[in-house]
Amino acid sequence: MSGPPKATALPELPDPDYLPKRTLSERVAHGRELRAQLPHERQATWTLSPTRADPLAILDRQSAERIEDLVPIRYGRMAASPFAFFRGGAAIMAADLAGTPTSGLRAQLCGDAHLLNFGMFDTPERSLVFGLNDFDETLPGPIEWDVKRLAASVEVAARDLQFGRTERHAAVLATVRSYRAAMAGFAALRNVEVWTRRLPAKTLERQMAIAADHQTQREVRKAIRKALSRDSLTAFERLIEAHDGALRFRAAPPLVVPVEALLDQHERERYVEVMSSFLEQYRGSLPPHLRYLVESYRFARMARKVVGVGSVGTRAWVVLLIGRDASDPLLLQLKEAKPSVLEPYAGPSVYETQGRRVVEGQRFMQTASDPLLGWYRLRALDDQMHDFYVRQLWDGKSSIDVARLSPAGLVAYGEACGWTLARGHARSGDRIALAAFLGEDAAFDDAIAAFAATYADVNESDHRRLVAAIASGRVPAVSGV
Numbered sequence: 001m002s003g004p005p006k007a008t009a010l011p012e013l014p015d016p017d018y019l020p021k022r023t024l025s026e027r028v029a030h031g032r033e034l035r036a037q038l039p040h041e042r043q044a045t046w047t048l049s050p051t052r053a054d055p056l057a058i059l060d061r062q063s064a065e066r067i068e069d070l071v072p073i074r075y076g077r078m079a080a081s082p083f084a085f086f087r088g089g090a091a092i093m094a095a096d097l098a099g100t101p102t103s104g105l106r107a108q109l110c111g112d113a114h115l116l117n118f119g120m121f122d123t124p125e126r127s128l129v130f131g132l133n134d135f136d137e138t139l140p141g142p143i144e145w146d147v148k149r150l151a152a153s154v155e156v157a158a159r160d161l162q163f164g165r166t167e168r169h170a171a172v173l174a175t176v177r178s179y180r181a182a183m184a185g186f187a188a189l190r191n192v193e194v195w196t197r198r199l200p201a202k203t204l205e206r207q208m209a210i211a212a213d214h215q216t217q218r219e220v221r222k223a224i225r226k227a228l229s230r231d232s233l234t235a236f237e238r239l240i241e242a243h244d245g246a247l248r249f250r251a252a253p254p255l256v257v258p259v260e261a262l263l264d265q266h267e268r269e270r271y272v273e274v275m276s277s278f279l280e281q282y283r284g285s286l287p288p289h290l291r292y293l294v295e296s297y298r299f300a301r302m303a304r305k306v307v308g309v310g311s312v313g314t315r316a317w318v319v320l321l322i323g324r325d326a327s328d329p330l331l332l333q334l335k336e337a338k339p340s341v342l343e344p345y346a347g348p349s350v351y352e353t354q355g356r357r358v359v360e361g362q363r364f365m366q367t368a369s370d371p372l373l374g375w376y377r378l379r380a381l382d383d384q385m386h387d388f389y390v391r392q393l394w395d396g397k398s399s400i401d402v403a404r405l406s407p408a409g410l411v412a413y414g415e416a417c418g419w420t421l422a423r424g425h426a427r428s429g430d431r432i433a434l435a436a437f438l439g440e441d442a443a444f445d446d447a448i449a450a451f452a453a454t455y456a457d458v459n460e461s462d463h464r465r466l467v468a469a470i471a472s473g474r475v476p477a478v479s480g481v
Contacts, residue, residue, distance in 0.1 A: 024432060031436025034103045040443040042101050043144065044450035048458065049099060055092045055462045056469055062091060065338065066313025073254065074312035075477040078463075079470055082456075083160040085463040086153060087114055088310040090137055091341040092462065093149060096455070098345035102142035103437055107429030108364040110421070111137025111342050112310070113146045114153035115402050118417045120201050120227040122396030123368035128201040128227055131366055131420050133397065136311065136337065138361025141346035143425050143434065150421055151176055151452040154414050156459055157402055167407040172452050174411040176445040178418030180438045186426035187435035194426050198367045199416065201227065208412050216409030219401050227398030235394045236329040240301070240320060247326065249303035249318070254481065259302040259317070267381045274381060275299055278334070281376035282390050285356070290371055297321035297330050307335070314338065315386060318393055331393040332372070336386055353377045354387040365424035370395055 022030070059078075063071045078088040086093075090112040110117065110132050117134035154175050158168035186194050201224050208220045241250050249258045263271060279299060283291045301320040306312055315336035322329060337354035340346075349357040355375030363369050374390045405413060425434065438444050469475040 027430060027432035028436040030430075031105070031433035031438075034105065034433070035437045035439060038101055038103050040439070040447045042447070043148075043444070044447035046096075046100060046451055046454050053092075053095050055089065056465060056475070058091050058095060059089075059466075063313060067315065070254065070306060070313040072476040072478040073306060073481050074309070075466065075470060075475050076479040076481060077309045077312060079467050079477055079479065081160055082460045082463045083153075083156050084309055085466060086156045086459050087116060087308075088312075089459070089462065090149075090310055093152070093455075094137075094145075094341040094345060096458075097145045097148060100144065100148070100451075102144050105143055105429060105434055105437060106140055107143050107425040107434075108361055108427070109137075109139055109141045109143070109146045109342065109346075110135060110149075110365060110424065111139055111141075111146070111340050111361075113150040113417075113421055115150070115157055115413070115417060116153075116399060118420060119399035120223060120396060121370070121398075122227075123198075124371045125368075126396075127368075128224065128396055129368060130199045130201055130204045130416060132424060133399075135358050135362040135365065136335070137340045137342060138358060138365070139340040139342045139346050139349060140428070141342050143429060145342070146421055146425070147176065147179060147448060148451055148455070150179075150417060151448045152455045152459070154410065155449075155452040155456040158407075158410060159456060159460075161403065161405070161410070163407050163410070167410075169449055169453070171407065171410040171414050172449040173442075173445050175414030175418040176448045177442065178415040179422045180444055182419040182422035183426060183431060183438055184435045184440070186422060186431045194423070194431065196367060197423055199420060204416055207416065208409070211412035211415070212409040213406050215404065215406050216412065219404050219409070223398045223400045227396045230394040230396055230398060232329050232331045232392065232394065235331045236320070239303075239318065239331070240329070247300055247320065247322075249301055249320070251303075255306045256318075257304045259304065262304060263381070270381055274378060275302070277378045278376055278388075281378060282374045285359075285374035285376065285390075286372070294321075294372070297323045305333070307333075311335070315380075315388070332390055333393045334388050334390050337375070337389050338387075355389040358389045364428045367423070 074088065078085045112134060113132065117132060119133045120128055120130050121133055123129055151172050154172045155168055158171050205220050205224060209217050239249055239256065240247050249256060251258055251261065283294050286294060298321065300322045303318050305316055305318045307316050317334040319332045319334060320329060321332065337358045339354055340349065351357045351360060353375055355377065359373045359375050362373065370391045372392050375388065377385060377387045380386050400413060402413065466475065470477040
């Protein structure tokens with residue numbers, strides 16, 4: 001059995017030795033100096049470059065590396081609305097952000113910090129918390145990139161909800177203000193306090209009850225109830241059926257397809273070998289006590305499961321493991337990890353596999369992560385090497401339905417997301433310098449809000465281009481799936 005890879009240095013993040021060597025006042029002065037060099041007003045403007053990469057060409061390049069018969073589903077989902085397009089267009093925005101001014105202050109980034117990549121999930125102690133829950137694109141980089149992605153997503157979502165200009169602007173300002181205020185708060189805390197701060201779901205519910213209307217409060221309560229009901233037993237009941245005395249995944253093509261339906265004779269012969277390699281490598285990425293836990297389960301079944309918008313077409317599987325008996329299921333999600341969309345602009349990951357990049361980035365940004373997070377690399381049935389990360393399929397995961405929020409609800413939800421993103425950055429970046437750079441006035445908030453409005457215009461234009469390309473037949477798409 002292979003053990004976990006050796007630890008790797010992290011040159012992309014602030015050197016841990018650098019922080020104690022600088023006094024508090026020196027770190028504050030550093031942040032203020034960076035602000036003087038890059039006034040916040042410069043963040044407000046963004047114009048389309050004549051050499052801007054074709055957004056559809058970026059999507060085409062991604063599609064070329066994905067499962068061909070699933071690509072039309074991805075395009076169909078992205079075409080549904082400008083916000084759906086934004087969700088699937090992380091690579092497009094990464095290319096655009098690469099040309100924007102940055103302070104030089106870096107942290108571990110989510111890489112795709114839009115509104116729907118925040119939600120609820122269980123901690124290892126089975127407490128429900130709110131936080132970032134998608135790290136496919138995580139990589140160290142300039143903090144402005146995450147903040148602009150989040151702010152633009154608020155603006156785009158508010159437009160989808162047909163909010164007026166004033167309501168949209170208020171929601172974006174509240175989100176960025178919350179990020180800035182939270183960073184100031186984290187700068188005042190002791191190091192360990194920053195690493196242990198959480199946003200319990202019940203606290204979020206109380207905050208939303210104070211700040212938002214009854215409709216939003218209902219949506220929050222509904223999301224909490226849903227999260228509390230989502231575990232491996234619930235997933236087992238929904239996805240698994242008994243047939244001729246054996247368990248199997250319920251087929252719902254093209255969204256859920258049992259692996260047996262995808263294999264030819266040659267692949268069937270290699271299937272056991274591939275799964276043995278997966279289990280060995282995955283267990284090797286876990287700490288010993290959790291490795292022992294996973295070894296107490298046996299492999300039962302596997303199916304391909306389509307997930308998300310931007311991820312559609314990447315290889316995503318669900319695996320059923322059985323423990324004591326059939327009443328003791330464990331469902332794991334195996335999701336392919338491609339290089340981060342930030343990599344061409346922020347530099348490559350220091351980790352040897354993309355799966356480990358995702359897992360370690362998640363651990364940097366989350367106060368509490370799925371204890372069964374792991375990774376593996378193997379030569380799959382297509383004879384190509386693929387990187388994956390592994391997590392529990394349902395461990396209290398749930399999201400607030402942004403499409404049902406009122407203007408006041410979007411303000412309150414944006415504030416929660418802004419606080420959460422700031423905590424993630426404060427854990428790996430120099431929070432003292434960051435707080436000093438952001439400042440105490442609203443200049444940063446105003447600048448990012450102006451950028452968000454401009455970028456939302458461009459996103460709408462890009463979305464129209466995709467819709468036109470689908471209508472002309474250049475881009476294959478299947479809607480409603």
